[in-house]
Amino acid sequence: xxxxxxxxxxxxxxxxxxxxxxxxxxxxxxxxxxxxxxxxxxxxxxxxxxxxxxxxxxxxxxxxxxxxxxxxxxxxxxxxxxxxxxxxxxxxxxxxxxxxxxxxxxxxxxxxx
Amino acid sequence: xxxxxxxxxxxxxxxxxxxxxxxxxxxxxxxxxxxxxxxxxxxxxxxxxxxxxxxxxxxxxxxxxxxxxxxxxxxxxxxxxxxxxxxxxxxxxxxxxxxxxxxxxxxxxxxxxxxxxx
Numbered sequence: 001x002x003x004x005x006x007x008x009x010x011x012x013x014x015x016x017x018x019x020x021x022x023x024x025x026x027x028x029x030x031x032x033x034x035x036x037x038x039x040x041x042x043x044x045x046x047x048x049x050x051x052x053x054x055x056x057x058x059x060x061x062x063x064x065x066x067x068x069x070x071x072x073x074x075x076x077x078x079x080x081x082x083x084x085x086x087x088x089x090x091x092x093x094x095x096x097x098x099x100x101x102x103x104x105x106x107x108x109x110x111x112x113x
Numbered sequence: 114x115x116x117x118x119x120x121x122x123x124x125x126x127x128x129x130x131x132x133x134x135x136x137x138x139x140x141x142x143x144x145x146x147x148x149x150x151x152x153x154x155x156x157x158x159x160x161x162x163x164x165x166x167x168x169x170x171x172x173x174x175x176x177x178x179x180x181x182x183x184x185x186x187x188x189x190x191x192x193x194x195x196x197x198x199x200x201x202x203x204x205x206x207x208x209x210x211x212x213x214x215x216x217x218x219x220x221x222x223x224x225x226x227x228x229x230x231x
Contacts (some may be wrong), residue, residue: 100163
């Protein structure tokens with residue numbers, strides 16, 4: 001199993017540009033999550049999904065959109081990038097049952113200038 | 114809403130010694146799950162240990178163990194025989210029991226940076 005994969009690993013965007021961060025998991029997990037990690041901080045939840053076709057906002061959803069058309073994929077869309085979105089983005093997935101461990105992707109480092 | 118507090122931004126330990134990282138949380142729920150994640154310089158988030166709140170016995174995983182004090186809402190991580198490879202950011206995280214109406218989300222603390230000195 002590849003686990004949770006994310007692309008790209010690094011990206012530099014100009015202010016106002018848009019992009020999609022890709023996330024795929026091959027563990028047949030129902031739950032998927034997007035987090036952002038700012039320097040010196042913990043992870044903050046952007047959006048999450050409990051299954052295909054179902055998404056919900058997390059703590060910091062503004063400026064982002066998600067979709068979940070399949071169990072495997074959970075892309076994160078940034079519209080009109082702003083410097084405040086400079087961060088490291090992590091995708092994660094988990095089973096809906098105990099032990100609820102979340103498996104994380106390797107992260108995408110995004111810089112908006 | 115639940116909150117997780119890690120009061121030690123940085124800690125250091127000598128190789129082969131023992132170190133304890135602190136974590137407290139605030140919740141009104143009775144059923145929940147607690148986790149410690151390790152984030153080395155590679156940025157990969159790695160699960161170190163988990164604890165179910167309904168279990169009185171403290172979890173252990175090789176050199177890693179927890180001291181779970183439910184009444185005090187405390188969940189500290191003890192690393193024994195510290196190794197250079199243990200150097201990393203350590204995050205404490207809380208998850209509700211969604212079968213009891215709680216959220217499926219993890220709430221993270223801000224992390225503790227652990228340095229291991231040779």
